[in-house]
Amino acid sequence: MAAPPLKYKPNPKAPRQALPLLDAQVRARTAEEVALGFTPEQVSVEAQRCLQCAKPTCVEACPLHIDIKRFIARLAENEFQAAHDVISEQSPFPGVCGRVCQHELFCEDACIVGRKWDPVAIGSLERFAADHARLRMQELATSYPKPTGPKVALVGSGPASLIAAYDLIRWNYQVTIFEALHKLGGVLAYGIPNFRLPREILREEIARLQNMGVEFVVDFIAGKTASLAELMEEGYQAIFIGTGAGLPHMMGIPGENLVGVYTANEFLTRINLMEAFKFPDAPTPVRVGKRTIVVGGGNSAMDAARWANRMGSETTILYRRGRVELKARLEEIEHAEEEGIKFEFLAAPVALYGDENGYVKEIECIRMELGEPDESGRRAPVPIESSRHRIAVDTVVAAIGQAPNPTLQKVTPQLITRRGRILIDEHGETSMAHVYAGGDVVRGGSTVILAMKDGRAAAQAIHNALSGTPEVQ
Amino acid sequence: MNRVLAKRELAPLVTLLEVEAPRIQRRWKAGQFIIIRPLETSERIPLTIVDSNAERQSITMVIQAIGKTTKEAVSLEPEALMCDLVGPLGEPATMSKGKNVVCMAGGVGVAELLPVAKAFHQAGNRVTALCGARSENYRILDAELKEAVDELHWATDDGSFGFHGNVVQLLNSLAGPDTFQEGHVIGPIPMMKAAAEATRGWGLKLHASLNPVMIDGTGMCGGCRVTVGHEVKFACVDGPEFDAHLVDFDELTRRNRAYREMEQESLNHKCRVGLDIH
Numbered sequence: 001m002a003a004p005p006l007k008y009k010p011n012p013k014a015p016r017q018a019l020p021l022l023d024a025q026v027r028a029r030t031a032e033e034v035a036l037g038f039t040p041e042q043v044s045v046e047a048q049r050c051l052q053c054a055k056p057t058c059v060e061a062c063p064l065h066i067d068i069k070r071f072i073a074r075l076a077e078n079e080f081q082a083a084h085d086v087i088s089e090q091s092p093f094p095g096v097c098g099r100v101c102q103h104e105l106f107c108e109d110a111c112i113v114g115r116k117w118d119p120v121a122i123g124s125l126e127r128f129a130a131d132h133a134r135l136r137m138q139e140l141a142t143s144y145p146k147p148t149g150p151k152v153a154l155v156g157s158g159p160a161s162l163i164a165a166y167d168l169i170r171w172n173y174q175v176t177i178f179e180a181l182h183k184l185g186g187v188l189a190y191g192i193p194n195f196r197l198p199r200e201i202l203r204e205e206i207a208r209l210q211n212m213g214v215e216f217v218v219d220f221i222a223g224k225t226a227s228l229a230e231l232m233e234e235g236y237q238a239i240f241i242g243t244g245a246g247l248p249h250m251m252g253i254p255g256e257n258l259v260g261v262y263t264a265n266e267f268l269t270r271i272n273l274m275e276a277f278k279f280p281d282a283p284t285p286v287r288v289g290k291r292t293i294v295v296g297g298g299n300s301a302m303d304a305a306r307w308a309n310r311m312g313s314e315t316t317i318l319y320r321r322g323r324v325e326l327k328a329r330l331e332e333i334e335h336a337e338e339e340g341i342k343f344e345f346l347a348a349p350v351a352l353y354g355d356e357n358g359y360v361k362e363i364e365c366i367r368m369e370l371g372e373p374d375e376s377g378r379r380a381p382v383p384i385e386s387s388r389h390r391i392a393v394d395t396v397v398a399a400i401g402q403a404p405n406p407t408l409q410k411v412t413p414q415l416i417t418r419r420g421r422i423l424i425d426e427h428g429e430t431s432m433a434h435v436y437a438g439g440d441v442v443r444g445g446s447t448v449i450l451a452m453k454d455g456r457a458a459a460q461a462i463h464n465a466l467s468g469t470p471e472v473q
Numbered sequence: 474m475n476r477v478l479a480k481r482e483l484a485p486l487v488t489l490l491e492v493e494a495p496r497i498q499r500r501w502k503a504g505q506f507i508i509i510r511p512l513e514t515s516e517r518i519p520l521t522i523v524d525s526n527a528e529r530q531s532i533t534m535v536i537q538a539i540g541k542t543t544k545e546a547v548s549l550e551p552e553a554l555m556c557d558l559v560g561p562l563g564e565p566a567t568m569s570k571g572k573n574v575v576c577m578a579g580g581v582g583v584a585e586l587l588p589v590a591k592a593f594h595q596a597g598n599r600v601t602a603l604c605g606a607r608s609e610n611y612r613i614l615d616a617e618l619k620e621a622v623d624e625l626h627w628a629t630d631d632g633s634f635g636f637h638g639n640v641v642q643l644l645n646s647l648a649g650p651d652t653f654q655e656g657h658v659i660g661p662i663p664m665m666k667a668a669a670e671a672t673r674g675w676g677l678k679l680h681a682s683l684n685p686v687m688i689d690g691t692g693m694c695g696g697c698r699v700t701v702g703h704e705v706k707f708a709c710v711d712g713p714e715f716d717a718h719l720v721d722f723d724e725l726t727r728r729n730r731a732y733r734e735m736e737q738e739s740l741n742h743k744c745r746v747g748l749d750i751h
């Protein structure tokens with residue numbers, strides 16, 4: 001089918017619109033969202049930068065295959081709600097993905113405009129469409145009938161299960177999501193800070209699934225509260241395991257159990273999930289002293305450092321490689337720098353020392369130099385023995401990665417795992433029949449969007465298995 | 474949300490709550506715990522499961538109301554809904570059979586000891602329970618314990634009932650290196666540490682059930698880490714029970730004190746946004 005003629009002339013030469021940000025001085029003291037979102041004027045310019053390619057490589061590159069070309073055309077025509085409807089065909093989470101998806105690695109990396117100029121700011125456009133449509137979430141959901149198909153259980157309420165639920169319920173399955181914590185969203189709730197993803201956005205996009213008939217059960221730990229076999233006995237015909245990578249790696253250095261030394265998971269869970277940034281108005285505290293050192297170079301390290309800084313601590317990120325090797329998104333690194341967070345590159349902790357009450361007071365570091373590339377392809381840090389030195393510190397956060405949550409695997413020996421990761425076949429099925437898995441519990445630490453890709457693939461596999469029809473509907 | 478079925482004061486500031494929890498009731502084993510969040514505005518805290526009732530599909534917990542969250546928990550009356558209750562968490566208590574077993578507890582730990590003592594007895598061990606209380610009227614679950622074990626002895630700090638002294642002194646007065654082959658201890662850290670010291674070299678395998686600071690209880694945060702025999706363990710998933718002779722109790726004491734001032738601040742705090750229930 002030929003596309004209707006455009007009502008405007010694309011202008012890719014216009015400068016890529018910069019996402020307005022809250023002033024760095026202001027935001028370094030608040031939990032308010034850092035990125036403010038495009039104005040309608042910016043949307044108009046940015047959307048018209050899209051060439052509306054005949055073969056849109058961005059759509060192919062998007063792990064969810066959102067029809068980017070078409071939603072951008074709607075935005076360019078000021079049809080904001082129609083743009084949201086186009087996204088909804090593939091994803092009910094544009095507010096979340098417009099903020100946390102790594103567009104620079106997927107759609108924007110594939111954007112043809114980017115070959116000559118800056119790529120179209122697809123992420124910010126997605127976010128605009130989401131924010132514009134927020135008020136009509138309720139209305140969007142009410143037209144769905146109650147599902148009557150087979151029962152499917154999704155374990156964990158993170159991104160992988162959420163997208164699987166969206167697909168399955170539209171195919172008429174009765175979907176239940178089981179969550180271990182008391183709040184929904186998985187890593188989106190406990191891991192990602194409010195200033196990157198405001199909680200009301202997450203709540204509203206999850207509420208959209210609830211309105212569609214997805215059932216959510218909190219305070220349920222699969223393997224503990226009930227086994228997978230029990231869920232099957234209760235009538236669930238397929239189970240998807242999306243329990244994520246929540247087991248923190250430890251530094252393995254002396255003094256790690258001193259008071260004031262946190263894993264990034266604990267630090268972020270206290271602040272994001274339990275809202276310790278409001279203490280004592282919220283009941284859970286967190287110890288953030290005058291000087292904080294965050295160890296690591298990924299997004300969790302940036303998140304923890306930016307929280308510590310917001311809570312009034314002079315904050316330094318200690319990373320054993322150099323700036324170019326940082327694993328965090330460039331955007332997050334730049335935001336951290338703007339907010340006044342210091343970086344100490346090519347340095348690693350070797351020991352922690354405490355005072356007489358067991359509170360951490362010093363961190364001993366060692367300088368590194370970069371040697372030959374290691375298995376990750378990056379040059380491996382090599383310690384310089386003579387460079388040991390101590391830095392005074394009150395709070396230390398170890399953000400050095402995490403492994404899959406082991407709880408379910410531990411009590412389900414039928415699930416075959418490798419280094420804690422659940423093994424799956426090409427259909428996303430585990431070693432147990434009708435039990436599927438995806439996201440970080442399969443990949444180890446990965447990203448929100450790849451978890452969603454896995455959740456979507458698993459939903460399709462479950463549909464194929466339960467309906468007996470291999471065709472895509 | 475879980476409905477409170479019954480509430481009973483066992484001793485001053487010590488309250489028993491029976492709460493509806495069908496799935497946990499079916500699956501729990503002695504030594505396991507739950508995490509509760511009594512109100513929408515509460516912190517998450519771990520509590521040992523004390524008992525269960527299949528007919529009422531309920532579990533029982535015993536709470537000493539000394540902090541903000543524990544006070545919020547015991548403010549719940551029958552028919553009220555507890556906001557969150559999740560479990561059963563942790564590994565069940567280690568069980569053996571055909572042994573002479575000593576079970577020791579102090580304070581509210583006496584309630585937490587009950588299911589373990591019962592399980593040891595049912596597994597075919599001869600069980601001696603040594604329980605401590607401040608004074609006679611602080612003794613809890615006396616009848617239930619008596620029924621569950623072969624021998625029950627009380628120690629009170631003021632001598633108002635049973636042995637005059639603490640549980641470890643009572644142990645030393647009754648037993649020596651060869652009296653027991655296995656033991657379980659639960660209660661305040663100084664008491665568990667003293668029990669470990671007293672029995673070091675006795676040839677007694679002593680399990681201590683630890684209660685460190687915890688948030689999620691599923692191995693995610695690592696807040697509950699303890700050092701056991703120079704290894705870092707997560708009490709929520711590797712425990713809560715560990716070899717008492719290998720636990721670094723001094724470190725546990727320091728870690729459990731980490732939020733003491735903040736807990737006091739929280740207890741005294743009158744919330745600006747009107748969320749406070751008191």
